[in-house]
Amino acid sequence: MRQTVIIKGNNYGLSVFLDPEIPMDKLLEDITAKFRDSAKFFRGAKMAVTFEGRTLTPEETNQIVNTICENSEIDISCVIDTDKAREAFFRRTLEEEAEEEGDGKPVGSGQFYKGTLRSGQVLEAEGNIVILGDVNPGARIVAKGNIIVLGTLRGTAIAGLGGKKHAIVVALEMEPIQIRIGDVTARTGGHHVFEGGAQIAYLDFGKIYIEPLCKEVIDEVSFR
The missing domain is CATH 2.160.20.70 (Pectate Lyase C-like)
Structure with a gap:
């Protein structure tokens, strides 16, 4: 069975690979299941998240962030854009x-x-x-x-x-x-x-x- 949500670590936290073809409501269900199953590995972790594999609207990004937070104990510090210029911008803006x-x-x-x-x-x-x-x-x-x-x-x-x-x-x-x-x-x-x-x-x-x-x-x- 094809995995629609894949979680991998990166230099800043997590990369979440999302299936580009399935409907959004089904994707949110799969994200819920994936992060519930993985919750014990991320308990109390504070990290940045990158979404890859699928182009997201701001509303969809917000939905996914809320779904992850509601189904795990991950403290998402920021969402990093895969665009290199915007990625550098957000890191520079959020640094202490x-x-x-x-x-x-x-x-x-x-x-x-x-x-x-x-x-x-x-x-x-x-x-x-x-x-x-x-x-x-x-x-x-x-x-x-x-x-x-x-x-x-x-x-x-x-x-x-x-x-x-x-x-x-x-x-x-x-x-x-x-x-x-x-x-x-x-x-x-x-x-x-x-x-x-x-x-x-x-x-x-x-x-x-x-x-x-x-x-x-x-x-x-x-x-x-």
Whole structure:
């Protein structure tokens, strides 16, 4: 019988090979079974995951991440894109920074949150933060570092709190009510900025730009 889900280790964590032909609902069933059977091998493990063999939409990626987390004790730190430029970008964005505040307190260490942020909820982070889920209208994320949403961003994202101009906001689907980076605010009214694909918001010459996450944009965005 052909295996539709194959798990292998790599330098960052796990590579999950997915059958490109079977329907998505059947694939999710097979992922559930595979990770339940393998749960004892990954108990409490924190790792990055790469999906290969199948082209996934942001919604499908989110479904698969949630399925893995619900059927194992794996703490998924991030999903690494097989595109080399985007892979390097995410690793660079999520790595711990060496910055210190004036009182010597380190900032920039990564924080991860799994689940949907609903209206009225506020999530705060001293450094970078990754959301494994959606951010609904009325919810708010505040971080001194970068914000990455592995889902749909429909609420408010405040990155670079305290004036960090080189912070970024990334989402698989970008529909925010408001984004603030450093001291600059942009409002989009909760509408799609671009249809489909991961997008990045960054500050340049005092203005926030939101663009599709591609190699050209990655090369242009400045990190400090």
